[in-house]
Amino acid sequence: MPRITRRESIAMVGLSSLAGDLAHGEDRPAKGKTSRELIRDRYFPNVSLLTHEGKEVRFYDDLIKDKIVVINFMYAECEGICPGITANLVKVQKALGDRIGRDIFMYSITLKPDRDSPGALKEYAEMHGAKPGWTFLTGKPGDIELLRRRLGFVDSDPEVDKDKSQHIGNVRYGNEALQQWGACPGQANPTWIVKLISGVDWPKGMRS
Numbered sequence: 104m105p106r107i108t109r110r111e112s113i114a115m116v117g118l119s120s121l122a123g124d125l126a127h128g129e130d131r132p133a134k135g136k137t138s139r140e141l142i143r144d145r146y147f148p149n150v151s152l153l154t155h156e157g158k159e160v161r162f163y164d165d166l167i168k169d170k171i172v173v174i175n176f177m178y179a180e181c182e183g184i185c186p187g188i189t190a191n192l193v194k195v196q197k198a199l200g201d202r203i204g205r206d207i208f209m210y211s212i213t214l215k216p217d218r219d220s221p222g223a224l225k226e227y228a229e230m231h232g233a234k235p236g237w238t239f240l241t242g243k244p245g246d247i248e249l250l251r252r253r254l255g256f257v258d259s260d261p262e263v264d265k266d267k268s269q270h271i272g273n274v275r276y277g278n279e280a281l282q283q284w285g286a287c288p289g290q291a292n293p294t295w296i297v298k299l300i301s302g303v304d305w306p307k308g309m310r311s
Contacts, residue, residue, distance in 0.1 A: 139282055146253050147279075150246035152212075155224035155239035162250065166238070167279050171207045171303060174275045175289055176256050178215040179227040184272040188289035189231045191296075192274070196237055198297045204236020207300065212250060214267050216241045255286070278303040 136144070149163040160166055175192065177185040189211070196203050203209060213219035219227075224239035233239070241247070251257065256271050258264040276299060277284035283303040287296060 139280075142282060148246070148249050148253055150242060150249065152240045152242040152246070153221050155221050155228050155241075157221045160240075166208065166210060166240075169280050171278045171300070171305075172276065173207065173209045173300060174212065174254065175210075175273070176212050176214050176251060176270060178213045178267065179219050179223045180215070181268070183268055184270075184290065186231070188272050188274075189227075189233070191290055191293055192237075193232050194293035195296050195300075196234055198293060199300070203234065206305075207236075209233075209237035210240060211237070212240045212247060214247070214251070214270055216244050216247045276300050276303060278305070281305070 143163055147163040147167050149161050152160055152162055152166075154160060166172070173192070173195070175188060177189065192209065192211075196209060199207055211224075213224060219241050221241060224241060228237070228239050254275055256273065256275075258269070258271055263269050272289045273286050274289045274296065275284065275286045276296075281303065285299055285303065287299055
C-alpha cells in the first residue's frame with residue numbers, strides 16, 4: 104500500500120462520495136430514467152473535446168459509454184506532480200498491455216485548455232512515451248471546468264482549488280456499463296493501481 108499524503112487523503116474523501124454514488128446506484132427507474140442514465144446525466148456531461156490527434160469527440164458518447172476508463176487531469180507545462188503521475192501511468196499502461204485501447208481506455212484532460220492545443224498535448228504524450236489507447240484531451244475552458252467538477256477533481260479549500268499548480272493528483276477509474284467507480288492517488292504504486300482497475304473489470308465471460 105503506497106503512502107498517501109494528507110492532501111491526497113482529503114481529496115480522496117471528496118472523491119469517495121462520488122465513487123460511492125456511482126458504485127451503488129440502484130436499478131429502479133427514477134423520473135422515468137434508469138440509475139445508469141441518472142449517473143450519466145449527473146456526472147458525465149457530453150461536452151465536445153479535441154484529442155491530441157485533433158479529432159473531435161463527445162465525452163460520454165465516444166469516451167465513457169460502455170468502457171472501462173482511467174481518467175486524470177494535467178497540463179503540459181506543469182512542473183509539479185504532472186510529470187511524475189504521467190510517468191507512473193506509463194507503467195500502468197505497460198502493465199495492462201494490449202487491453203489498453205481495446206477494452207480499457209486512458210484519458211488525460213488538460214487543466215489549461217487555453218494553452219494546451221492538440222499539438223501541445225501530442226508533443227507531451229510523445230515526450231512521456233504514451234502509447235495508443237491513451238488519449239490526451241482539450242476543449243473549451245468552461246467545458247473542461249464542468250468536467251473537473253462533475254468528476255470530483257476539486258479541493259475542499261477554494262483558494263487551493265483555483266491554483267492549477269496545486270491541482271489534485273488523483274486518478275479516477277471505472278466501468279461505465281457496470282456503474283462501478285473508484286479513485287486513487289496518481290503517484291501510487293503502479294501495480295496497486297492496476298489491481299484497483301481490475302476491481303471494476305468485467306466478470307469472467309463478459310469481456311468482449
